[in-house]
Amino acid sequence: MSMALEDALAVITKQRSRRVVISTMGSVAVWPELSDSPLDFHYIPSSMGQGPALGLGLALAQPNHGAIVLCGDGSLLMNLGCLVTIAQHPAPLWIVLLDNGQYEITGGQPVAGAGRTDFAALAKAAGISRVYSFEMLLDWQNAAARIFEGDGPVFVWLRIIGRPGIKTPSPPKPMMEQIVQLREALAVDD
């Protein structure tokens, strides 16, 4: 069983509190429909696979806020080493893996190891102690409050229904406008 991306992300809107939410790739098409916060950062244009690393840096710089990174499986596979780095540097960081088993934007081609890779085992083996895995929306909804309490890093693996062939999303605001807005919200001097 899998869950719709919109439903999976709606759970996070209720739990994100003051955390920065970094959306990447396909989630950029949905997150702005659910949230309009200066602490939203739509990471497009991006370097694919670098969302978790960007989030780690932000979480280390802003421990009173912390960060949630919405990351696809294709993206995470491009930078699996980030799990080891994240485990080694404790920070208020939540990696939410949105696993649909495919590269949606390029037409729905399967990612390497689609349906076989155990991302929870990878995260645990990397040294992240708080790891969660959900296939059913209801289970994710029921556990979310507990998951977003306590210390990071946290890794959440969600099985998502793919939407092959969606267009490359555009962020609702240009990147430089987003950066100014985020820094103001974080009270960071330019």
Place this chain on the structure above:
Amino acid sequence: MVHGGAIIDVLQRLGVTHVVWIPDSEVGQWDAALAVAESLRLIRATREGEAIAIAGGLCLGGCRPLVVIQCTGLFEAGDALRNMVHDLKLPLVFLIGVRSARMAKAGQSSDTCPVFTEPILDAWQLPYVWLPDPFGPADLETALERYYKARHAGAVLIPE
């Protein structure tokens, strides 16, 4: 080679909050000093592109990171550099060891690292400056300060 304690002093004067790195055999000698430095935090990354993205997040969040990598990692990390420096326009500063640069200068190396480092940096439109060989703490401070002071991305190259 400048010892680690002197490096810490330089970075402290420059206000560097984090060193994000993958060491090579030369700058790796600073590891012990960096690991216990009170004025900054050492972040060990697994891949150079990842190091650049971590530094990007730190910079977005108000910190002043320094990315320390070897030129081989620079070659690997082009997309992250392109994105953080040019798309996000973050003033990231790099300290890059150039493998075999000394031997190449003497005409005694077949290593292609020195051949490609400057053209790659030119291609990514990242300004750079070479440190003298050997270099001292003041040389390093002057080279790094120009980028931090100008809030401009740039690289300082170490001939190795």
